[in-house]
Amino acid sequence: MAWEMKTDRPIYIQIVERLKMRIVSGEYPPGSKIPSVRDLAAEAGVNPNTMQKALGDLEREGLLHTQRTNGKTVTEDEQLIGKMLDSIAVEETEIYLTKLEGLGMDAGDGVNLVQRVAGSKSKYDTGEL
Amino acid sequence: MSLIVECRDLTKCYTNGRPAVANLNLTLESGRIIGLLGPNGSGKTTLIKMINGLLIPTSGEVLIEGQKPGTQSKAIISYLPERTYLEAQRTVEDIINFFDDFYEDFRPERAYDMIASLGIEKNARLKTLSKGTKEKIQLILVMSRDARLFILDEPIAGVDPAARDYIIRTIISNYNPDASVLICTHLISDVENILDDVIFLRSGNVVLRAGVDEIREKVGKTVDQYFREVFAC
Numbered sequence: 112m113a114w115e116m117k118t119d120r121p122i123y124i125q126i127v128e129r130l131k132m133r134i135v136s137g138e139y140p141p142g143s144k145i146p147s148v149r150d151l152a153a154e155a156g157v158n159p160n161t162m163q164k165a166l167g168d169l170e171r172e173g174l175l176h177t178q179r180t181n182g183k184t185v186t187e188d189e190q191l192i193g194k195m196l197d198s199i200a201v202e203e204t205e206i207y208l209t210k211l212e213g214l215g216m217d218a219g220d221g222v223n224l225v226q227r228v229a230g231s232k233s234k235y236d237t238g239e240l
Numbered sequence: 241m242s243l244i245v246e247c248r249d250l251t252k253c254y255t256n257g258r259p260a261v262a263n264l265n266l267t268l269e270s271g272r273i274i275g276l277l278g279p280n281g282s283g284k285t286t287l288i289k290m291i292n293g294l295l296i297p298t299s300g301e302v303l304i305e306g307q308k309p310g311t312q313s314k315a316i317i318s319y320l321p322e323r324t325y326l327e328a329q330r331t332v333e334d335i336i337n338f339f340d341d342f343y344e345d346f347r348p349e350r351a352y353d354m355i356a357s358l359g360i361e362k363n364a365r366l367k368t369l370s371k372g373t374k375e376k377i378q379l380i381l382v383m384s385r386d387a388r389l390f391i392l393d394e395p396i397a398g399v400d401p402a403a404r405d406y407i408i409r410t411i412i413s414n415y416n417p418d419a420s421v422l423i424c425t426h427l428i429s430d431v432e433n434i435l436d437d438v439i440f441l442r443s444g445n446v447v448l449r450a451g452v453d454e455i456r457e458k459v460g461k462t463v464d465q466y467f468r469e470v471f472a473c
Binding site for chain 1: 405408435436452457460
């Protein structure tokens with residue numbers, strides 16, 4: 112099944128975001144080899160040139176390295192990966208805050224909501240309810 | 241990147257009325273997957289048939305690697321027509337042998353690999369297979385050549401969404417940076433993620449040539465949405 116693409120944004124930017132998630136989440140661990148351009152393109156259902164462009168972006172950001180004979184590997188710089196994780200988390204939080212604003216709420220309400228919902232979620236997880 | 245196709249003031253008039261293709265200028269380079277898009281009657285199939293040497297231009301010319309269409313151009317272009325020409329009585333294996341005889345750049349092992357991955361019996365006669373399976377076989381044959389240019393006229397019309405995914409994956413995984421793929425279709429949203437560029441045709445002429453991400457960036461729309469806007473009836 113091809114990756115789902117949001118309609119109006121450039122495809123390569125959406126691919127960059129997907130691959131970053133795979134790196135920061137540890138699906139592609141530091142130092143590991145990632146699949147070939149062709150395999151990734153086939154998996155995502157996108158043009159190999161577009162996939163190549165996205166990988167080039169990640170390389171410029173230092174998240175990927177090209178091994179001369181052995182394809183591309185994830186950086187071993189865990190600090191850099193940590194920084195990337197933090198910036199994605201900040202971005203997601205900003206999106207959440209904007210949505211709260213739309214509901215007439217502020218960050219304080221958000222904190223309360225997060226605690227309340229996270230609390231009830233863990234109850235589900237432990238099967239207490 | 242090298243030039244594969246060049247159309248110069250290409251025009252085709254059928255016996256009556258306005259030209260199907262009118263003074264069209266177009267170049268296709270290697271290493272690209274290009275969508276040829278346009279409403280019904282915009283000249284897509286006429287253009288494709290001229291590139292393949294199946295129609296003679298009324299005026300102007302089309303050059304394939306600098307030469308007029310002929311035996312040489314047919315050796316480097318792999319063409320999937322909108323309708324099948326395979327004989328229904330023959331078996332899958334027969335047809336693979338036929339292609340192997342016919343085209344020097346045909347790679348039977350690639351065809352057998354894909355046939356096997358789909359679980360198609362090679363002894364099956366074509367007439368016993370479903371429409372979707374026949375279309376997949378036809379595409380497999382076309383994509384099993386080491387051609388310089390693949391021209392696919394409506395490769396995904398008439399098959400279910402899962403088969404479409406298979407066909408699109410087949411096109412991607414056979415992609416070769418020295419070759420180009422020209423895909424002509426109405427089902428834009430299904431193919432736009434695999435395209436580098438799109439060409440919009442209207443009344444036999446190119447009205448737009450742009451990169452897919454360029455359109456998304458500039459217009460903030462998918463190619464499918466943009467097409468609907470440009471060609472609104």
